[in-house]
Amino acid sequence: MNKRSFENARVWRVGADVDTDALAPGAYMKHGLEVIGWHCLEAVRSDFASGVKEGDVIVAGANFGIGSSREQAAGVLRHLGLSAVIALSYSGLYFRNAFNLGLLLLTCPEADKIEEGERVALHFDGDTPQVIRANGQSLACAAIPDFLMDMVDAGGLLPLLKQKQQG
């Protein structure tokens, strides 16, 4: 299994209860991910959409992604090139959507130790994802079932279904 490790990812800190309307505001749901991306998280932190770069990560408190089933709320983060979201917990519906779109979600009980702007890495210790902080501190995350990691590796459910069709 191809584990999705990464290095040197810039952290964007947000708080608890970030909802899907903040990630993909309803007023722009008529449009594609590019337009939604310009407004992603604007109600929470207005510097995000203009400043986010390929490979960055969001670090959040509890209940990330509560609210709607609109999967654009997960798709937009992949569109913006995020490596992963690291949070205390997620909405269950958002969790499913993210993996279906190939977005890696890490459930990290110590996520609140991670600071705005610091650089973190992700390594795997067996099945346990470990977020490595800039100061060397290692924060263990919940293991992710293989069938969900397969979706991350494939880039989402659609490419996975395609692979199965061809296989």
Next chain:
Amino acid sequence: MSAAVSQTLAQKLIARASGRSHVAVGEVVTCNVDLAMFHDSSGPRRLKPMLDELGADIWDKNKVVLVLDHYVPAQDADAQQIVQIARDTAKQWKLPHVIDSEGICHVVLPERGHLKPGMFCVGGDSHSPTGGAFGCYMFGIGATEMLGVCVTGQIWVQVPRTLRMHWSGRLQAGVSAKDMMLHMVGRFGMNGGQYQAVEFAGPAVQVLSMAERMTLSNMSAEMGAQAGLIAADETTLQYLRGIGVAPEHLAGAEQWRTDEDAEFEQQSFDACTLSPQVAAPHSPANTRDVGEFADIHPNIAYIGACTGAKLEDLRAAASVLKGQRVAAGVQLMVAPASAREQAQATREGVMQILQDAGATVLPNSCGACAGYGATFPEGSTVISTTARNFKGRMGPASVNVYLASPYTVAASALRGRISDAREVLA
């Protein structure tokens, strides 16, 4: 031979759908989907390109229901295009079940007899747990996961724990299922359900009508539960017979209940002492008794959405507003949840009472609740029967939305400040 293993309603529904006699909490199983519902936003415009890319067909068109409710009536060219894609795709796919501009998916689905106890269903909308009121395991999924269902007819679930909300006693007049739900969301928080199954039970739930039960199951989404279940009983069967569901589809409905010796967690509540509840901006969990909001003066009172504009919700509002007009400076808007329910409300004189009170009647669609089209103007203070008051959802970030029951919204419109309907009804 040992006796059958005791199971919760959630376990029984998932066991049936996965072709097993028993499933254990925590295991991941693959279920056969009995019904998949999607709407104009989550449906064709997202599914068709993906299905085309795969060169795949829908596994069983008879098990699919398309509802046009989010972008209708179209407010601009972009919305018109989304609606047109839905209509064209429905024709191309020859979908047998299409409900176009006749109401909100979670209300029209049971209204047309699509939901029966024992079913396992998915919906392309987060308020899909509404179907749990009919003894179905129903939950919301995103468009890509819906693609998976459309291609395979199957979906995975992790068998949930059951958190039973036991309500004893009986609600006072002017207090409703919406108040029960706001109270529970306030107490447990927006992720208190931890994506497990919530089950509503007890004498106060048993006396609720199907519409009120739907409000409980609907707002299970705001508790972060995957499903919000209510065991089928005589009320359920009577409703389903009434809308013409054939008796053979209702046989054995009584098996869809939690075994009392099954393992579940229970929380207890007393309906008798519950006051009307209001959730302050910007979270449904920000809930307190109505009396704490007497100094809030809404300029918009909104009765709408799957959560709060069913026939019974309209009746509740009319019982408060009968023969009166809303206060000066308050705009009352009513968007009945379905055309059929609106027609019935018209026959009963309920719509006339609301219009005489000053209501503007809006189309049978998600309207301002979804925030996809018309929303409330800058700086508005809104009291609303809807389910979510996230910042920026129903208008600009300056809009403050208070969530409450139809009784409370009507009483607040009448008095021009957030008010307790029990005082008006007394």
